[in-house]
Amino acid sequence: MNKRLDMCSDLSVLDRSPEGPLFTSVDDVSARLAETGYLAAPAVATTVFLADRLGKPLLVEGPAGVGKTELAKAVAQVAGARLVRLQCYEGVDESRALYEWNHAKQLLRISAGRDETWDETRTDIFSEEFLLPRPLLTAIRGDEPTVLLIDETDKADVEVEGLLLEVLSDFQVTVPELGTITASRRPFVVLTSNATRELSEALRRRCLFLHLGFPDEELERRIVRLKVPGLDTALTESVVRVVAALRAMDLRKVPSVAETIDWARTLLALGATTLDETVVRDSLGVILKHQDDILKAGAKLDLDAV
Amino acid sequence: MSGDAAERLTGFVAALRAHGVRIGTGETVDAAEAVAALGFADRGLLREGLAATLLHTPDQRRLFDTVFDLYFPYGVGAPAGDPGDRDSLRDRLADALAAGDRALLGQLAIEAVDGLGGYGSSPGADGWSSYQTLDRLRPQTLLARVRDEMRRQGGGSGFAGRLLEDEIRRRIEEFRGLVAAEARRRVAERRGRDEIARRAVAPTADRVDFLYAGRDRLAELRRTVQPLARKLATRLAARRRRATRGTIDLRRTLRGSLSTGGVPMRPVLRRRRPARPELVLLCDVSGSVSGFSDFTMLLVQALHDQFSKVRVFAFVNRIDEVTGLLEHGRADPEGLGSRIRAEARLTGYHGSSDYGVALGEFAQRYGAAVGPRTTVFVLGDARTNMSDPNLAALREISARARRLYWLNPEPRPLWGTGDSAAPEYAGLVAMHECRNAHQLGALVGRLLPI
Numbered sequence: 158m159n160k161r162l163d164m165c166s167d168l169s170v171l172d173r174s175p176e177g178p179l180f181t182s183v184d185d186v187s188a189r190l191a192e193t194g195y196l197a198a199p200a201v202a203t204t205v206f207l208a209d210r211l212g213k214p215l216l217v218e219g220p221a222g223v224g225k226t227e228l229a230k231a232v233a234q235v236a237g238a239r240l241v242r243l244q245c246y247e248g249v250d251e252s253r254a255l256y257e258w259n260h261a262k263q264l265l266r267i268s269a270g271r272d273e274t275w276d277e278t279r280t281d282i283f284s285e286e287f288l289l290p291r292p293l294l295t296a297i298r299g300d301e302p303t304v305l306l307i308d309e310t311d312k313a314d315v316e317v318e319g320l321l322l323e324v325l326s327d328f329q330v331t332v333p334e335l336g337t338i339t340a341s342r343r344p345f346v347v348l349t350s351n352a353t354r355e356l357s358e359a360l361r362r363r364c365l366f367l368h369l370g371f372p373d374e375e376l377e378r379r380i381v382r383l384k385v386p387g388l389d390t391a392l393t394e395s396v397v398r399v400v401a402a403l404r405a406m407d408l409r410k411v412p413s414v415a416e417t418i419d420w421a422r423t424l425l426a427l428g429a430t431t432l433d434e435t436v437v438r439d440s441l442g443v444i445l446k447h448q449d450d451i452l453k454a455g456a457k458l459d460l461d462a463v
Numbered sequence: 464m465s466g467d468a469a470e471r472l473t474g475f476v477a478a479l480r481a482h483g484v485r486i487g488t489g490e491t492v493d494a495a496e497a498v499a500a501l502g503f504a505d506r507g508l509l510r511e512g513l514a515a516t517l518l519h520t521p522d523q524r525r526l527f528d529t530v531f532d533l534y535f536p537y538g539v540g541a542p543a544g545d546p547g548d549r550d551s552l553r554d555r556l557a558d559a560l561a562a563g564d565r566a567l568l569g570q571l572a573i574e575a576v577d578g579l580g581g582y583g584s585s586p587g588a589d590g591w592s593s594y595q596t597l598d599r600l601r602p603q604t605l606l607a608r609v610r611d612e613m614r615r616q617g618g619g620s621g622f623a624g625r626l627l628e629d630e631i632r633r634r635i636e637e638f639r640g641l642v643a644a645e646a647r648r649r650v651a652e653r654r655g656r657d658e659i660a661r662r663a664v665a666p667t668a669d670r671v672d673f674l675y676a677g678r679d680r681l682a683e684l685r686r687t688v689q690p691l692a693r694k695l696a697t698r699l700a701a702r703r704r705r706a707t708r709g710t711i712d713l714r715r716t717l718r719g720s721l722s723t724g725g726v727p728m729r730p731v732l733r734r735r736r737p738a739r740p741e742l743v744l745l746c747d748v749s750g751s752v753s754g755f756s757d758f759t760m761l762l763v764q765a766l767h768d769q770f771s772k773v774r775v776f777a778f779v780n781r782i783d784e785v786t787g788l789l790e791h792g793r794a795d796p797e798g799l800g801s802r803i804r805a806e807a808r809l810t811g812y813h814g815s816s817d818y819g820v821a822l823g824e825f826a827q828r829y830g831a832a833v834g835p836r837t838t839v840f841v842l843g844d845a846r847t848n849m850s851d852p853n854l855a856a857l858r859e860i861s862a863r864a865r866r867l868y869w870l871n872p873e874p875r876p877l878w879g880t881g882d883s884a885a886p887e888y889a890g891l892v893a894m895h896e897c898r899n900a901h902q903l904g905a906l907v908g909r910l911l912p913i
Contacts, residue, residue, distance in 0.1 A: 183501070183508055202510040203501070210500045211493060211516075218521065315701075352521075352690065354697040361519040362487065368521040395622055402626040405633065407686070432622035459625060 179209045179236045195231035196380050204367040214325045214346035219369035222415035229347040230242035238302035243292035257289045283334040293324050296344045303344040311350040318360045325363045326334040385421040395432045396421055410443040420444045475534040482501035484523050522667050529664045533656050534650050542573050550808045560609045560634050572641035575600055593646035602635050669900035673755035673872045681754050691904055692765035698908045740912035741772040742838050747843030749779045749816040755872040756842045757800045764789045769911035774832055782825045783807040818854030826856045838912045845885040852884040861892050867895040868910050
């Protein structure tokens with residue numbers, strides 16, 4: 158029994174990170190994220206700054222390929238923190254997200270200690286040695302700075318959201334056999350979602366909300382220049398303008414930043430120096446993923462006139 | 464935080480709540496903490512900080528921005544200096560559009576409202592109107608001039624040059640938005656923030672009544688069809704999964720218990736036989752209701768992979784099948800309504816809607832489309848222009864179908880007024896009020912067969 162009590166008292170409650178906030182100002186956020194190669198729009202930098210200051214989780218929602226996951230990775234790099242990632246999918250459950258008892262090891266332990274009393278054995282097999290921590294528990298228990306990334310939260314079932322509530326509001330996990338484990342150092346939490354499903358109100362209330370949309374043309378030019386440095390400036394400009402025009406159209410899947418970068422890389426590999434009909438028609442498949450969309454875009458850009 | 468700032472913040476929150484944004488006290492406190500951390504120095508940062516703490520979904524953002532501009536304006540009163548006359552404003556606007564200079568466009572919007580938007584007789588003005596400003600300034604007529612100017616500077620050369628006109632159009636649209644925001648700010652100074660925030664701010668797109676939505680609001684709604692369909696599909700899948708819970712499959716449970724020594728640790732539930740729900744839509748596409756039926760048709764089409772068969776019929780006073788017109792790829796959502804009216808035979812001797820005749824014709828000609836697996840939705844306001852509602856036909860369709868629902872875009876208090884036969888029909892089948900996209904999403908998620 159002693160062991161159990163010791164453990165609970167060890168895990169003392171510490172509010173907010175003792176080392177002080179990660180960032181000093183919003184500009185500081187932009188500058189340091191830029192050093193890692195993540196160019197953040199003002200809205201992104203402000204929200205990251207606030208998430209750090211207020212000690213609240215950050216819920217990032219937006220279309221695929223605008224850099225939601227990259228944001229978490231960049232913050233981890235800036236903060237010199239360990240990145241703990243929980244990838245959500247349909248059917249993810251407590252034993253995948255939170256913790257699990259190592260049954261096999263427990264059985265071994267029981268059969269190894271034959272001359273003990275039952276009470277001793279029982280106390281021992283529900284101690285930390287037999288606990289397998291999963292991402293949420295790992296993120297809470299560490300003493301070093303941690304960024305917890307809960308990826309594609311909308312893919313998980315509704316029940317998992319209930320599981321997250323305790324972790325996100327109080328940064329603690331309750332293991333019935335051990336007691337409540339509270340974070341000694343609050344992790345910086347990022348949740349991402351593609352909005353395929355409405356997340357529950359309770360979860361949203363506990364988070365700061367950031368809608369990460371497509372960047373404006375100026376920012377996108379800078380992103381392309383950073384990621385594909387070899388591309389000609391005028392060509393970069395044209396690429397970004399064409400992508401912006403495609404986004405204004407009513408397509409099934411509008412190209413996102415990842416596709417812009419792919420297209421720029423393709424053009425670089427093709428050795429194109431300017432955009433013309435042939436080049437665009439041949440490489441349109443890189444940015445548009447549906448045949449309907451390609452036909453529609455072709456009509457809009459007058460490609461079939463040739 | 465000073466009392467004044469706190470009062471401003473709570474007033475702002477109250478205005479958002481009045482428009483249906485759900486904000487709790489905890490979030491208001493978060494917002495105050497954000498304000499304390501960010502300060503009032505940079506308005507852009509303040510806007511993003513408040514949005515991060517107060518909002519939970521992206522579709523509220525437009526509403527938020529409008530209300531924010533009223534409660535945290537960039538300044539008070541009229542701009543300094545002489546606004547200049549219309550022609551000089553137009554010249555400067557053309558230059559700003561060509562350069563794509565956002566800050567300058569904002570400045571010009573302020574001057575334009577001050578110089579051209581005032582009306583009334585008292586010194587200064589009684590009010591400011593964005594409509595009047597834009598009507599006098601006519602920014603849309605600058606398109607050709609700006610295009611030629613940009614071509615001359617070489618901005619329009621090369622492949623991307625063919626996008627030039629669309630880009631300029633978008634900039635002009637942006638300018639119109641700036642003018643509207645500025646006019647609201649000036650009016651709010653005179654007539655009180657709270658009143659303007661309550662009255663002059665448009666609700667989010669999914670809460671606009673279908674019957675009164677304008678063209679641009681309908682276009683905005685159409686863009687929400689795909690995301691909404693995706694959400695509904697997930698909700699349907701979840702309902703299907705839940706529906707498999709129930710009876711225990713004894714054979715598979717016993718088979719599974721062999722590994723635990725014959726003790727059935729994990730009960731296996733019987734799989735439901737995959738039902739193949741069929742859907743039939745009867746849509747009134749006449750005049751006022753068409754916005755509603757167009758939207759619903761697109762939504763159902765986007766959900767088509769959830770059903771074994773979807774058939775769509777349109778009517779005014781005659782009925783015709785339009786399933787083919789809705790096929791994916793072919794369906795250009797914008798022109799859908801006009802294409803249906805052009806290609807399908809919907810009217811007989813006159814052009815006003817007649818539910819009795821249309822329902823009768825459906826029962827007679829397409830009766831075979833409805834079977835015991837079919838769920839039928841009737842979309843319309845049940846205004847029969849005083850003719851016979853033909854209850855027998857509806858009763859016949861309803862008896863043959865698995866379920867029949869009627870979605871009525873009119874507010875419930877109006878049912879039965881004038882030529883509406885809604886109460887008669889509602890006595891036979893389940894009729895639901897469905898005024899906006901929000902209600903439609905909730906109803907479709909609940910009523911669709913699984």
